[in-house]
Amino acid sequence: MEPVTRAVSNLGLTFIEALQSFTELFLTQPLCATLSNLGETDLRTLDGDDRVFKARELWESSGAVIMAEASGLSALKPELDKRGVSLFAVVKENIGSEIDDFRAYFNGEIFLDQQRGFYGPQERWMGASGFLRAGVWLNGWRAYQSGYWGNVRGEGFVLGAVYVVGPGQQGILLEHREMEFGDKVNMSDRTDCENFSDIFINLEEDLIQRLLEENLLTVYLLLANTDLFLTKPDQTSLETLANADLASTAGDEVNFKAVSLWEQTGAIIMAEASGLSALKPELDKRGVSLFAVVKENIGSEIDDFRAYFNGEIFLDQQMCFYGVKRRTMRSLGFARFGVWRNLLQVWRRGYHGNRRGEGFVLGGLYVIGPENQGILLEHHEKEFGDKADLAAVRMAVRRIRKTEETQDH
Known part of the structure; x- marks a missing residue:
């Protein structure tokens, strides 16, 4: 039985990798952001005072980690607080109750970036091809398990990013762009700058990579899309x-x-x-x-x-x-x-x-x-x-x- 399982795993893994490579043909590669562009972006507060300010205020004195709807980093906030580094999130729109829903999953201040400065310089989207990628499925399941659905209304298909920005003119120390929905910062993507050298040390191990290495994801996806494990209904009287x-x-x-x-x-x-x-x-x-x-x-x-x-x-x-x-x-x-x-x-x-x-x-x-x-x-x-x-x-x-x-x- 083990050789059969291994053969199915290898075949499925080859299929998944081929499908992922194919979908990457449709992915727009990100352009690097510049500190001046980010700093001049107009942000709007969402706590009721409706204040507009330049984004550079977020990091000019102490540096900051800024999420553009990309990956939840709330678990790092106690460590960032010890280092005096701020954690912020920016969103591109406010439809319905989505901001209030998001607050339950993010422990920090949230600002509105209508210019989408933190989503550029080249805005990137993921359409139907995203749902052919194994990573999207697992990221969706992870968000579902945590209770957060988000939405696909408005500009819900725009990909986000994470930035680590040093104080003053120290610059952008880390720039991570989503390649697919829910794409997390990789553990190896860390900066050697003395003020931020350990920020990402405690990020959880990447679930998708682990499953791919163990060939479990392949078998799971292949079998899940058959009717093999579905409970058959009995006829009702x-x-x-x-x-x-x-x-x-x-x-x-x-x-x-x-x-x-x-x-x-x-x-x-x-x-x-x-x-x-x-x-x-x-x-x-x-x-x-x-x-x-x-x-x-x-x-x-x-x-x-x-x-x-x-x-x-x-x-x-x-x-x-x-x-x-x-x-x-x-x-x-x-x-x-x-x-x-x-x-x-x-x-x-x-x-x-x-x-x-x-x-x-x-x-x-x-x-x-x-x-x-x-x-x-x-x-x-x-x-x-x-x-x-x-x-x-x-x-x-x-x-x-x-x-x-x-x-x-």
Whole structure:
């Protein structure tokens, strides 16, 4: 078994390295910044006083480490404080609550760099090719584990940097440019200047390099993008769904059996799987209802969801509509290309969802005919955001037979 594993590892590693080399053809190489350009950059405070000042004020007396949204260095702040060196972050924009969200993960002052002086002199972007790079996936997973999502709205694809700048005219002692999202400062990238010689000694070992050396990343990515380790769903019975206890989320706290949703006209019921609001006009013409069920109500998540779903929403605390066998997706999901694509799509629409409570449980979709016609279509997510085929949904809806009561109407 060991020779087979080694062969698969070597083959996969060769593929990953070839793919990374290919994507590097599309990476814009950074130009070196100059102290004068950085120093003349206008920065704006974000603590309410809305003061504009020249960036050189940050380092002219004691030197500074400045992050342009690149890598979290908060762990170094106690050491920097002992040395009298300041730690700052600059951001290129302020959309929604992103600055407030960022404060929870950065222990220092944050300033707005609308000129993007710390992102230049040549602004660099990473588009779709970034999601073909193994490092991007692991950096995304690391950020996800720490609870920080960031955003891809506005100029979210611009690559950042880290600078170590000495006091006065001592100059830029270290300049690190992101080559991909979340690219960290390398441990070997240290300066020999006496005031900053040990600043980066305590940086954690680079996770990506370690995994590549052990061939674990290769096997992990290859297997994660197959269906080998996905839990297969069991077929749901109509009786199980019909007896599910649902609760209204409209404020009246009405409890009822799920069968009432489809017994007269039939219905499509989403268990947080895929938005089908675009089909609602067509469903209304056919007299078929569209509903959503959710497994929990934490914070404002249901109110947030209403902006993206055109129908009634009910609470399914027993999780009957989430399958006979409850299926979850954790770390394996974030090594799958499809998951990242689906997350990018919902981020662009502005919906973030949450990972609190039972946020890792996979959902599904059901098309159910009236009375005892049964389940005409059953779709279970195999990964986050996995959509049901619209053509199959439409075909199932056409198979719904009207009851005598609805035909009379």
